[in-house]
Structures are given as C-alpha cells and as structure tokens.
Amino acid sequence: MVNFQSWRTRRFLGILVTLALVLPELVVCKEVEVLTNSWLVELEAPGGARVARDVAKRTGFTYVSPVLNSQTQLHLIHKGVHHARSKRSVPHTRLLKAHPYVKSAVQLTGYLRQKRGYKSLDAILTDFRLQKPKIVNYPVFERSKPKLPSDPDFDKEGYLRNTGQSGGVAGLDLNVVEAWEMGYTGTDVTTAIMDDGIDYLHPDLRHNYNAEHSYDFSSNDPYPYPRYTDTWFNSHGTRCAGEVSAARDKGNCGVGVAYGSKVADLRMLDQPFMTDLIEANLTGHMSNLPYIYSASWGPTDDGKTVDGRRNLSMRAIVNGVNNGRNGKGNIYVWASGDGGPNDDCNCDGYAASMWTISINSATNDGQTAGYDLSCSSTLASTFSNGKATSRDAGVATTDLYGNCTASHSGTSAAAPEAYGVFALALEANRNLNWREIQHLTGLTSKRNSLSDSNGVHAWKYSGAGLEFNHLVGYGVLDAALMVDLAHTWKGLPERFHCTAGSDSTERYFDMCNPIRITIDTDGCAGSDSEVNYLEHVQSFITLRATFRGDVTIYLTSPMSDTSMTLSQRPNEDDGKNSTTRWPFMTVHTWAELSHGRWTLEVILEPIRGLKTNYEEGVFKEWTLVMHGSKEQPYRDQPDNKAKHQKLYKPKRQHASGIAFRK
Missing domain, CATH: 3.30.70 (Alpha-Beta Plaits)
Structure with a gap:
C-alpha cells in the first residue's frame, strides 16, 4: 500500500530542494x-x-x-x-x-552553501540571451608574440591592465603585465577550483586543465563537467577558472592572470545540500599535489547566518596547511562574501579562518562595491564588476560551451584573481609556505586609489606602520611586487600560538551600559609557545543579546590599534541563540608586538528604529589567542628588495627589525 503521507512529504521536500538549487537566496530549510x-x-x-x-x-x-x-x-x-x-x-x-x-x-x-556573486534569475537569463554561439578559430602560432596578449577580450580585462576602459581609473589594476614581463606566468602551479564544475573542453581552458587532480564530489566520478541548466546556473566554476588560467593568444576570450598555470576541477556545489564529509574530502583532496585551493562560496549571505566549517572539514584544512605540499602547506583562498553592509564576514567561519586568505573586491574606479562585506579578517582585495552603466563593466572571462562573458561579478569574480597572483608568486619561489604567502600579501598590497565609497571606513596605520582599511584589508594585490619579493624571500621564524588570557566573569550590558574588559599579557614569555610578533589574533567570545545583530565588538591592541571584530547586522534579530566561543579574528595587528594590555569593548545599540524598546545582553566569556613568532619576522629579508615594499625609508624603526614607511 502506498504511504501517501510519506509520499507528500518527500514530494514537498523535493520541491523545496529544487527551489534551493535555483534560488539559493531562499533559505528554505533554515529552521528545520x-x-x-x-x-x-x-x-x-x-x-x-x-x-x-x-x-x-x-x-x-x-x-x-x-x-x-x-x-x-x-x-x-x-x-x-x-x-x-x-x-x-x-x-x-x-x-x-x-x-x-x-x-x-x-x-x-x-546545510546550504551559496555561490558568491550569484545574480538574480532574470539577470542570468538576460546574460544568457546576450550570448552568441562562438565559432572557434584556432590561431596559427608565430615565433614572436606581441608584448601584450592578442586575445580579443584582453582590453575588457581592466583588472589586468586598466587603461580607463568602462569608466575605470587608469593604472588601477593588479600590475600583472609587469609580472609577465619578468617571466612569470604560473608555470607548473595548479589551482583546485572547488565549485560547480569547469567546462574543461573550452578552447581557452582545455590545454591548462589538470585532469589527474580533478574529481566530481557531486556524482562521485573523475569527470566533473558542469550539469546543464537552461539558466546557465552552473557557469560559476568555468568563469572563475578562466580568470586564473585562460590561455594566452588563443583568439577566443581573454587571458588568465596566471595563463601558464593549471586548473583542477573539484565539483561539489551542484547539489542542494552540503555535508561535513563532502567538504572534508574536498579540501583534503590530493593535498600534496595542488598548490592552491579556491572557494568562491560560503554560508548564506543573509545577514543572519553565523556558520562555518564543521569538525571533519576543519581537520582537513588544518592538515592541508600543516602537511600539504610536502610540508609547505596548501594555500586556501576564500571570497569574503556579498552580503553588503548588513552582514559581517567574521560570521563566516571560512573567510574568517586564519588558515585561509580572505579576499574582498573593489570596482575599477577604486570604490568599494555595494555588496562588499567588511570584517577585520580580510587580508587584501582584487577587482570585480565596475560601473553598472557599461555593458562590459563586469569581469571578462570564459563561459560555458566555448563562450565568453563580460558580466562575471561579486567577490566570486575577485577571489580568482588572487589565486592567479599567488600562482605567479609560487612560480617565483616554490619554497613559499602558506604563512609566507600571507606575509607577502600584507607587505606588497597597496592602497593605490582605493577608498570606501560610503566614507565609513578610513585608511589607518597599524601599530607596525602598515596601512590598512577595514573593507579592503592591506589594499589591492600587486603581482609584480609580490613576485619580486617572493623571488628572494628568505623564510620566516617558527610559528607558535599563545593563549594570552581569559575572562569568564558574567557581565550584563544594555543600550546605556556597554562593557569594557582588559587582558594583560606577556605573550607567554619564557614558555615553548612564546609569541612576541603577531600574525593572527583570535577572540573566542560567548554572549547572548536581545537582538544579537545590534552588538558591536571592538578589540584594541597594546599598540593602540583598534579592530572592529563584529559590526552590527540589521537583519539578525536572533535573541534566543548564543554566540558560543565563536573565533572573531583580526589581521589588523600584523607584525605588532603582543606584550601589554588588550581591551575588548562590547556595545549594544539598536539599529531598527525601535529606540524605545529595551535591549540587553549577557557576556559570558572572552579568551584571547595570539598566533605569530617569537623572533623578528623579517630579520633575514634582503635590503635590496626594500624599495619594492612598504617597509622602506624609515620615518621610524619598529621592533620587528624592519623600517616601516609612513
């Protein structure tokens, strides 16, 4: 006998799953x-x-x-x-x-995982209708190539060479052409694209496709080709791959940042729900082989979700950075997210992890995009879609079935550019470990013409003299500077972590009474885990509030550098669930001294216009954990490269052994 009730349940769930696949902004099973x-x-x-x-x-x-x-x-x-x-x-x-x-x-x-930069269904259909069947003409190779790529869409790739096209600011780009002229193209470096599949038959990708390292975690086979849909929903991975490794001078679309590198296809996003086990096998897949693992996805950007890695996937990433690449560590790069000012990427356990490099985006005129998430864990930025009035304002790259597009967008489009720059750096120095890539990112990224279009987040100097911005980190990546410094990089001292202190005194706070807590530390001096010079700083916090989204948290270092480790999130009205030992992380204290007084401020300020409603909260725990080195981090770096760094011609000397420029 047919169980109609069971059948109806399964049918209803099937409809929900379909909607979740096509319209991921609908959180259909959030409470179940x-x-x-x-x-x-x-x-x-x-x-x-x-x-x-x-x-x-x-x-x-x-x-x-x-x-x-x-x-x-x-x-x-x-x-x-x-x-x-x-x-x-x-x-x-x-x-x-x-x-x-x-x-x-x-x-x-x-649980749900959302592609970054995913556009509305109408926008996708419009983009699809603009596509025209592409006739592939294979070029005749000549011995001498022009200085600049001859690819037809190269002039649309303002992130590679910004000449002011599409309303951009000339010179505001990744400085990739200069890195190419130095002889770096990403040769023998592989990036694993963890996404919805790659069109590895595309003329711009098939010669740079690494089949040996590819796998389909959606259908459990070695052929991770994108699943066809009428809306081209599964074009995401192909577009990201083209930004990294699209071949040069093939006469098709544009050219990749590291056009000599390979891409491996790890297909996993094309399924309604993710599991911890899939993510673990994904991020740990052949960890000794790919150099870089890329992710332009994460928890839902709805301004309500606080989510991240589960136990197995965390083990996989930790194992990857500690043991991958024969001990040098895999590079995990994450798009910071597209939730805009109503969300905070420190609530995304992937982007805010110290094991990953979080990349935000800027537009081609130096402004921040309306969808940009801000948080203190963002290390640097690259470029995404620019002026909306221009048809070619998006990121130009490869598309499904041999096509091209100039409308890739969001931080999904920004993060792959970083994979490409890191591939160039790894070609310049294959001994770089995962920490050194992060150090090089902070030291060589530049302010250039970047600014916050809303005027909220100003550029500041850290206690170590490095210039940073809460939205875009230490600035926009500069490929030429990074490969130049990477080429003669001499390594870093050993990394340790120190639990600097903890405060578990229960405190109540409300709209009129914020709380201020201090921890004095010597950086675990005299122990085997002594940390004097900082890299990542984590605050493990437990609290509950009437409206959790109304809470702002600030962390101030002994060198007077203040990081906003949690901003207000207007859409989050959760008053039931606690934030339990969530690791709010900052990179704004990079290379600073750890010793002294750290101050945590927790402020509750209503942002929903309900000023008469009484709001309160209870703070239960703060544990401060510092990661870094006992010895000066840059003591062994050659002076002759200083002219290419931020660390040159001192106006003051920092205790790390490096002169920092104002």
Whole structure:
C-alpha cells in the first residue's frame, strides 16, 4: 500500500530542494534540520576499501570513499533514502551499528552553501540571451608574440591592465603585465577550483586543465563537467577558472592572470545540500599535489547566518596547511562574501579562518562595491564588476560551451584573481609556505586609489606602520611586487600560538551600559609557545543579546590599534541563540608586538528604529589567542628588495627589525 503521507512529504521536500538549487537566496530549510542519505561510519579496526565494500554490501549501502584517506572512517550512502529528509533514518543507522566491524555510524545533516556573486534569475537569463554561439578559430602560432596578449577580450580585462576602459581609473589594476614581463606566468602551479564544475573542453581552458587532480564530489566520478541548466546556473566554476588560467593568444576570450598555470576541477556545489564529509574530502583532496585551493562560496549571505566549517572539514584544512605540499602547506583562498553592509564576514567561519586568505573586491574606479562585506579578517582585495552603466563593466572571462562573458561579478569574480597572483608568486619561489604567502600579501598590497565609497571606513596605520582599511584589508594585490619579493624571500621564524588570557566573569550590558574588559599579557614569555610578533589574533567570545545583530565588538591592541571584530547586522534579530566561543579574528595587528594590555569593548545599540524598546545582553566569556613568532619576522629579508615594499625609508624603526614607511 502506498504511504501517501510519506509520499507528500518527500514530494514537498523535493520541491523545496529544487527551489534551493535555483534560488539559493531562499533559505528554505533554515529552521528545520535536514538529514541526507550519507552516513559517516567508523570501523572497529583498520580495514581499507575491501572491508568498507563488505560492510556496505551486507547492510544495503553503497561505499563512496574513505574519509581523508582514513583506514577506519568511511563515507556510505543509501540510495533508498531521500537525500533531504526531515527525520533521521533510525532503522538504517541501527543496521549499520549492528555490523560486527562497525564501531559507530552517524547520519549526516545537510546545510546550504551559496555561490558568491550569484545574480538574480532574470539577470542570468538576460546574460544568457546576450550570448552568441562562438565559432572557434584556432590561431596559427608565430615565433614572436606581441608584448601584450592578442586575445580579443584582453582590453575588457581592466583588472589586468586598466587603461580607463568602462569608466575605470587608469593604472588601477593588479600590475600583472609587469609580472609577465619578468617571466612569470604560473608555470607548473595548479589551482583546485572547488565549485560547480569547469567546462574543461573550452578552447581557452582545455590545454591548462589538470585532469589527474580533478574529481566530481557531486556524482562521485573523475569527470566533473558542469550539469546543464537552461539558466546557465552552473557557469560559476568555468568563469572563475578562466580568470586564473585562460590561455594566452588563443583568439577566443581573454587571458588568465596566471595563463601558464593549471586548473583542477573539484565539483561539489551542484547539489542542494552540503555535508561535513563532502567538504572534508574536498579540501583534503590530493593535498600534496595542488598548490592552491579556491572557494568562491560560503554560508548564506543573509545577514543572519553565523556558520562555518564543521569538525571533519576543519581537520582537513588544518592538515592541508600543516602537511600539504610536502610540508609547505596548501594555500586556501576564500571570497569574503556579498552580503553588503548588513552582514559581517567574521560570521563566516571560512573567510574568517586564519588558515585561509580572505579576499574582498573593489570596482575599477577604486570604490568599494555595494555588496562588499567588511570584517577585520580580510587580508587584501582584487577587482570585480565596475560601473553598472557599461555593458562590459563586469569581469571578462570564459563561459560555458566555448563562450565568453563580460558580466562575471561579486567577490566570486575577485577571489580568482588572487589565486592567479599567488600562482605567479609560487612560480617565483616554490619554497613559499602558506604563512609566507600571507606575509607577502600584507607587505606588497597597496592602497593605490582605493577608498570606501560610503566614507565609513578610513585608511589607518597599524601599530607596525602598515596601512590598512577595514573593507579592503592591506589594499589591492600587486603581482609584480609580490613576485619580486617572493623571488628572494628568505623564510620566516617558527610559528607558535599563545593563549594570552581569559575572562569568564558574567557581565550584563544594555543600550546605556556597554562593557569594557582588559587582558594583560606577556605573550607567554619564557614558555615553548612564546609569541612576541603577531600574525593572527583570535577572540573566542560567548554572549547572548536581545537582538544579537545590534552588538558591536571592538578589540584594541597594546599598540593602540583598534579592530572592529563584529559590526552590527540589521537583519539578525536572533535573541534566543548564543554566540558560543565563536573565533572573531583580526589581521589588523600584523607584525605588532603582543606584550601589554588588550581591551575588548562590547556595545549594544539598536539599529531598527525601535529606540524605545529595551535591549540587553549577557557576556559570558572572552579568551584571547595570539598566533605569530617569537623572533623578528623579517630579520633575514634582503635590503635590496626594500624599495619594492612598504617597509622602506624609515620615518621610524619598529621592533620587528624592519623600517616601516609612513
């Protein structure tokens, strides 16, 4: 007999899943836990693939893969269970646990992950209608090439060479052409594009496609080609890949920032819900092979979500930066997000992680885009869509089925440019580790003509003399400066982390009474984890407020550098859930001294026009964790490169051993 109630439930969930896929801005299952048809299974003893397949066969499951190459943890799916259901499938879990080889079995929950820069459905359809079938004419290669690329869309790529096209400011670009003239194109560097698939048959991409390192985590096979839809919804990864590795002088679209580099395709976004297990295998895939892992996606940019990595995916990324690339560490780059002034990227556990490099965007005239998220964890910026009045104001790159586009947008379009610049730097010095890429980013990024179009966030000098902005970090990447400094880079002292102090005294605060807490520290002096010179600083905070979105948090360092580690979020009206040990991170104290008094300020100020409503909160814990080095970070760097850095011709000398320029 047909269970009509069950059928209706599955049908309804199916409709919701479809809507979530086509219109990701709709958070359709935000308040309901979604259970997938995936299970994380742990064996009693190491058994490998043979035992895994035996367990799956005897329980009616299908074996997918080990978890992070483990001999005891497995990913199993059950094809008879719907991939998105509202209740746990207890009988299937019990069946797994009853197997004598199985130690534990957990049905995995699903959660939404959103592509950055995703446009409305109408905009996508309009863009699709503007596309014309492309006739590919393969060029005849000549021995001598022009100084500039001959690709037909190169003049539209203002982020490579800004001549003032599309209303831009001439000279405001990534300074990539100069890096090419120095001989760097990203040769033998691979970027893994974690997205919705790459059109690896595209004439501009197929010769730079790294099939060996590619995999489809949506359908579990080695052919991660994008799934066709009428709206070209799955063009996201192809567009990102073209910005990095589109070939030069092929006569098709434009050219990539690192046109000599390779791209690997790790397809995973084309599914309604993500799981911790998929993300773990994704970010840990062949970690000794790809140099850079790229992500232009994250939790929903709705101004309400506080979300990030789960346990398995965090383990994968930590393992990648510590052991990947034969110990040098993989480079994980994340788009900061497109939630605009109503959100804060420190609430995104991917972009705000110290293991990743968070990249924001600027327009071609030096202004910040309306969708830009701000946070103290953003390290630098690149360029995205410019003047909206110009048809070619978007980012020019490759598109599906051999086509080109000039309308790629959002921080999705900005972050791939950073992957390309980092590929050039890794070609210049293949010994660079993950920390050194972050140091080079902070030292060589420039203010140039960047400014906050809303006039809210001014440029400031840190206690170490580095100029930064809350929106765009240390400025726009400069490819030529980075490769020049990378070429003679001499390394960094060992990295440590120090728990500088903690305060768990419960404090109440309201609209008229903010709280101010201090921690005095010596940077764990005399211990094995002594930190004198800072890199990342984390504040693990637990609090609850009537409206959590009305809370602002500031952190001030001993060198008087103040970071806004949490800004107000007008859309977040959550008064029930606490922020529990969330790691608010700042990079604004880079290279500063750690010793002295750190001050945390928590302010509750209504922003919904309800000034008469009484609001209050309770603050429960602050733990300050500092990451950096015991010794001077730049002591071994050659002086002859100083003219290309921010650290030149001192007006004062900093204790790190480097002269910082005002």
